[in-house]
Amino acid sequence: MIEAHHLSKVYDRGLYALRDLSLTVEHGEFVFLTGPSGAGKSTLLRLLLRQELASEGELVVDGEHLSDLTASQVQAYRRSIGFIFQDFKLIPRKTVLENVAFVPRVLSASATQQRRKTFQVLKWVGLQHRMNAYPVELSGGEQQRVAIARALVNDPMLVLADEPTGNLDPDLSLEIMNLLREINARGTTVLVATHDRELIRRVGRRAITLDHGQIVEVMDGDRGDGVVVRPVTAV
Amino acid sequence: MQVLRYCFEEATASFWRGRRSGAMSVMTSAAAIFVLGALLMLTENLERVIGGWESAAELVVYVSDEATGDERAAIERRISASAVARSHTLVSKSDALRRFRADFAELASVIDELDSNPLPASYEVRLQSDPGLGSAVDDFADTLRGAAGVADVRYDREWIARISMGVTALRALGALVVFALVVAAALTVANVVRLAGHTRRGELEIMRLVGAPLAYVRGPFVVEGMLQGGVGAAVALGMLWGAFALGEFYYGSMIATLLSATPATFLPVELYAILLAGGLAVGSVGGMVGARRTARAERTV
Incomplete structure (x- = not known):
């Protein structure tokens, strides 16, 4: 699904956010990206969202070379990706229903499809009873569940999450992770950037640790709860 | 949609x-x-x-009191033959005097004190309303000004x-x-x-x-x-x-x-x-x- 070959991202004054990074994420895999602040996790997600272009190297998602995409191809590519952010990025003046239905609506789905898909995902994240609430009336966990519903409403092949539990307490964090695991169980590839190593340990999935823009460790996790994560050396 | x-x-x-x-x-x-x-x-x-104003614009040809019958006929023929003239009317000296008395009643006594009628006969020529005829009307007026028996030509279009x-x-x-x-x-x-x-x-x-x-x-x-x-x-x-x-x-x-x-x-x-x-x-x-x-x-x- 994702292939990065000798990927580098250099900002002004020669600051490397990513340096000669190579990794592969298979279809249907659940992978954590971890590391301290400034390690390059968010930069990699921005490259994957095609918000930025790599300075060197190649990034291929589902066979698409991201650096070769035209503006309209970028739009089409993004329609196949769901994204979840730490600050939820919900539209305050829209209700839960409108926030989620907004995506199929701007992607020109029919009104019936919009209603059906929106209701399905809201039911799936357990928020069908709060459809008419505004974001400000929801708890942090509920807001993140709305963001997850919005990411899923378009049936993405890949879900990217940048610190999705950064604003949540440990119980709510695990609840959100369980939702992401369920998404993954349905065949969607999930890539989660987090610095919460305890959460990674509890969820137990492959975790790639970055530091100063390079991979410093790859841990292969079992697919059960509470497993011990063991370090490996190869990507 | x-x-x-x-x-x-x-x-x-x-x-x-x-x-x-x-x-x-x-x-x-x-x-x-x-x-x-x-x-x-x-x-x-x-x-x-x-x-x-343009459609009502007139060209007035004042005929000299000394103009002969042939000269008057020549003026009238020239007006009738012109493409810029829509129609024309002859206003005789007596018609002009009658109009003056009607329009300026308070000055009528002044005219009466004169031995003869000082007002000239004239041809009132109504012009075609086509604005593209401007220069042709100018030429027409100039030609009439130079014709024998014409005392003066007054042309409204210049100020319009x-x-x-x-x-x-x-x-x-x-x-x-x-x-x-x-x-x-x-x-x-x-x-x-x-x-x-x-x-x-x-x-x-x-x-x-x-x-x-x-x-x-x-x-x-x-x-x-x-x-x-x-x-x-x-x-x-x-x-x-x-x-x-x-x-x-x-x-x-x-x-x-x-x-x-x-x-x-x-x-x-x-x-x-x-x-x-x-x-x-x-x-x-x-x-x-x-x-x-x-x-x-x-x-x-």
């Missing part, structure tokens, strides 16, 4: 949210359309009056042409003022739309990230600009109508006198529609500029 509905809903919601700043762009659009409408109304009425030129100059000057106002209105709309874009930046970022088509991203900005321009044009037309009605009520008879006894008329329906369409167009252009500026500022659209 769905995209239009989306753009309209988002634009009206944004217009309502930013109604205070929106009022500013509505008023600048209204000012531009009002000035344009007033100018059109003024020039329309002036041109109508000038047109009336001067007034027409004045109207053309007024129209050109007005066009410049309107152009400046239209640019100001479009820029105001663009800035107000950009301000609205700034408040919607979170939404725009999400749209960008989900790969929303450009029509969904920029469309609401264009429609919002169009609404501002359209409402501005409607306000301007309302104000124009109000100003016209007030003018008619208080100064109707004076205006009618100034306009040669014909009442002033309001803009024709076609111009009304054109002004409304103009307001919508100015607003749309402003909306497009606003969307582009927002794109540059937010890097999202």
Whole structure:
């Protein structure tokens, strides 16, 4: 699904956010990206969202070379990706229903499809009873569940999450992770950037640790709860 | 259809949210359309009056008292043969005297004290109303002035042409003022739309990230600009109508006198529609500029 070959991202004054990074994420895999602040996790997600272009190297998602995409191809590519952010990025003046239905609506789905898909995902994240609430009336966990519903409403092949539990307490964090695991169980590839190593340990999935823009460790996790994560050396 | 509905809903919601700043762009659009409408109304009425003068324009050929019968016949033949003359009437010396007495009754006694009738006979020639005949009429008048038996030729069109030129100059000057106002209105709309874009930046970022088509991203900005321009044009037309009605009520008879006894008329329906369409167009252009500026500022659209 994702292939990065000798990927580098250099900002002004020669600051490397990513340096000669190579990794592969298979279809249907659940992978954590971890590391301290400034390690390059968010930069990699921005490259994957095609918000930025790599300075060197190649990034291929589902066979698409991201650096070769035209503006309209970028739009089409993004329609196949769901994204979840730490600050939820919900539209305050829209209700839960409108926030989620907004995506199929701007992607020109029919009104019936919009209603059906929106209701399905809201039911799936357990928020069908709060459809008419505004974001400000929801708890942090509920807001993140709305963001997850919005990411899923378009049936993405890949879900990217940048610190999705950064604003949540440990119980709510695990609840959100369980939702992401369920998404993954349905065949969607999930890539989660987090610095919460305890959460990674509890969820137990492959975790790639970055530091100063390079991979410093790859841990292969079992697919059960509470497993011990063991370090490996190869990507 | 769905995209239009989306753009309209988002634009009206944004217009309502930013109604205070929106009022500013509505008023600048209204000012531009009002000035344009007033100018059109003024020039329309002036041109109508000038047109009336032109169709009633006459060329008067005064015949010398010493002119022989042959010379008079030659003058009449020359008038009849001319392409610029629509018709002509002979006013004899006695007819001229009768008219003078009727028009200037208080001066009639002065004429009576004279031994003979001092007024000359004349031919009143009504001219074709085709404005393209201007130089041909000049040539015709010059030829008659040099003909035997002609004392003088009086030609109305010269001063009508001067007034027409004045109207053309007024129209050109007005066009410049309107152009400046239209640019100001479009820029105001663009800035107000950009301000609205700034408040919607979170939404725009999400749209960008989900790969929303450009029509969904920029469309609401264009429609919002169009609404501002359209409402501005409607306000301007309302104000124009109000100003016209007030003018008619208080100064109707004076205006009618100034306009040669014909009442002033309001803009024709076609111009009304054109002004409304103009307001919508100015607003749309402003909306497009606003969307582009927002794109540059937010890097999202």
